[in-house]
Amino acid sequence: MHDTQWRVFEVFHQSTRGEPHVHVGSVHAPDAESAVILAKEQFSRRQACVNMWVVPAEAITATRYEDADMFQHGTDKSYREAFGYETTKRARAVGDMQEI
Amino acid sequence: MVMLAENRNDKPGDPGFEERLAAFEDRVARGDKVEPGDWMPADYRIELVRLIHVHSNSEICGALPEGGWIPHAPTFKRKLALCAKVQDEVGHAQLLYRAAETLGKPREEMLQELIDGKAKFSNVFHYPAKTWADVAVIAWLIDAAAIVNQTMMSEGSYGPYSRALKRICYEEAFHLTHGYDMCITLATGTPVQREMLQDALNRWWKPIMMFHGPADKESKHTEKLMRWRIKLKTNDQQRQQFLKKYLPKIFNLKLTLPDPNLRYDEAAKEWRYTEPDWAEFLSVVRGNGPMSAERVQSRRLAHEQGAWVRDALNAAATNQPVPMPPAVLAS
Numbered sequence: 001m002h003d004t005q006w007r008v009f010e011v012f013h014q015s016t017r018g019e020p021h022v023h024v025g026s027v028h029a030p031d032a033e034s035a036v037i038l039a040k041e042q043f044s045r046r047q048a049c050v051n052m053w054v055v056p057a058e059a060i061t062a063t064r065y066e067d068a069d070m071f072q073h074g075t076d077k078s079y080r081e082a083f084g085y086e087t088t089k090r091a092r093a094v095g096d097m098q099e100i
Numbered sequence: 101m102v103m104l105a106e107n108r109n110d111k112p113g114d115p116g117f118e119e120r121l122a123a124f125e126d127r128v129a130r131g132d133k134v135e136p137g138d139w140m141p142a143d144y145r146i147e148l149v150r151l152i153h154v155h156s157n158s159e160i161c162g163a164l165p166e167g168g169w170i171p172h173a174p175t176f177k178r179k180l181a182l183c184a185k186v187q188d189e190v191g192h193a194q195l196l197y198r199a200a201e202t203l204g205k206p207r208e209e210m211l212q213e214l215i216d217g218k219a220k221f222s223n224v225f226h227y228p229a230k231t232w233a234d235v236a237v238i239a240w241l242i243d244a245a246a247i248v249n250q251t252m253m254s255e256g257s258y259g260p261y262s263r264a265l266k267r268i269c270y271e272e273a274f275h276l277t278h279g280y281d282m283c284i285t286l287a288t289g290t291p292v293q294r295e296m297l298q299d300a301l302n303r304w305w306k307p308i309m310m311f312h313g314p315a316d317k318e319s320k321h322t323e324k325l326m327r328w329r330i331k332l333k334t335n336d337q338q339r340q341q342f343l344k345k346y347l348p349k350i351f352n353l354k355l356t357l358p359d360p361n362l363r364y365d366e367a368a369k370e371w372r373y374t375e376p377d378w379a380e381f382l383s384v385v386r387g388n389g390p391m392s393a394e395r396v397q398s399r400r401l402a403h404e405q406g407a408w409v410r411d412a413l414n415a416a417a418t419n420q421p422v423p424m425p426p427a428v429l430a431s
């Protein structure tokens with residue numbers, strides 16, 4: 001017994017070059033090399049895959065859900081967004097261009 | 101970051117339990133997902149581990165009767181598809197053991213309990229798959245019944261289980277369609293093939309009707325499981341959903357079912373059927389089915405025969421000499 005209670009590796013899958021790697025699950029493995037083999041069997045039986053990452057779970061530092069309020073915006077952050085500006089309306093008011 | 105068991109305060113009577121429970125039930129009712137590090141009542145953890153463990157075991161044990169038929173598949177295409185299905189099912193077990201593990205029960209322990217005959221698995225896999233038509237009926241109707249259950253559970257409150265089930269359900273679609281395809285082939289084949297299919301269906305109907313578990317009036321956990329959104333539908337509701345969808349398809353293939361009381365109640369918009377023998381169901385899942393011992397034994401054998409692979413992986417990971425497989429040593 002106690003021969004497969006190995007380290008946990010988190011698995012990230014990339015379906016096309018240029019797209020982000022997406023977390024799809026995790027596997028147990030004695031080392032990274034075997035983790036890749038197991039992750040390939042488990043997570044790429046169907047969907048296209050061009051690249052896979054395995055990361056030791058203990059290497060991940062995560063925030064706590066209880067602390068989710070730290071991501072809350074204290075003030076109006078619309079100045080960071082494109083929708084925070086009314087350029088079309090304002091430009092129409094200035095000139096006589098039809099297509100803006 | 102994992103809280104020590106004694107500090108969880110997750111049982112009735114523990115300091116602050118009632119307030120925490122109220123907040124927990126509140127967020128679950130809103131459809132919030134619970135994640136491994138979150139506070140949860142001890143009972144929620146226990147019920148989920150129990151449920152996911154049985155589910156994983158069933159994926160493994162379900163692959164056993166099907167795996168036995170791989171060498172006897174009638175065509176190469178069927179053999180390929182059956183291999184793929186068996187591989188999927190074992191993969192499902194791995195995903196599920198991993199989900200259960202996030203609740204604190206080590207995977208090793210779960211696998212060992214199955215091998216020791218201490219853990220349950222689905223009632224249907226305690227029966228033999230006697231002919232190729234059994235393989236077809238299992239893949240079509242048992243996977244169909246499982247999909248009803250798993251799709252419902254995938255909307256449940258525990259994040260890791262729900263995510264694993266989404267992936268599983270996606271793969272199940274092929275199992276179901278391939279099973280249906282096999283049944284259509286037999287149903288439209290020679291008289292011998294039709295007879296074989298009808299015979300398999302006759303033998304499987306009783307276990308299939310028991311698949312979703314005891315009638316609502318007999319199951320004590322349902323209320324709590326539904327309040328915590330571990331389950332979203334009762335056993336009887338799942339059974340009705342299965343019957344509504346698949347009985348018309350079964351009858352369409354001109355097959356019959358061995359239940360004289362089976363009829364559609366127009367007023368209630370429900371199927372009526374002979375109530376399964378729940379005492380028999382409980383006895384079967386406790387290990388007294390015709391194939392219970394055989395399934396556990398096969399699983400034990402597979403585990404033992406695979407030991408050298410695990411040893412080799414361990415040795416390679418720690419730069420030790422890699423041992424030879426026993427077959428190589430013997431020759």
Ligand SMILES: [Fe+2]
Nearest residue numbers: 159188189192
């Ligand atoms: Fe499955």
Ligand SMILES: [Fe+2]
Nearest residue numbers: 189243272275
């Ligand atoms: Fe399946």
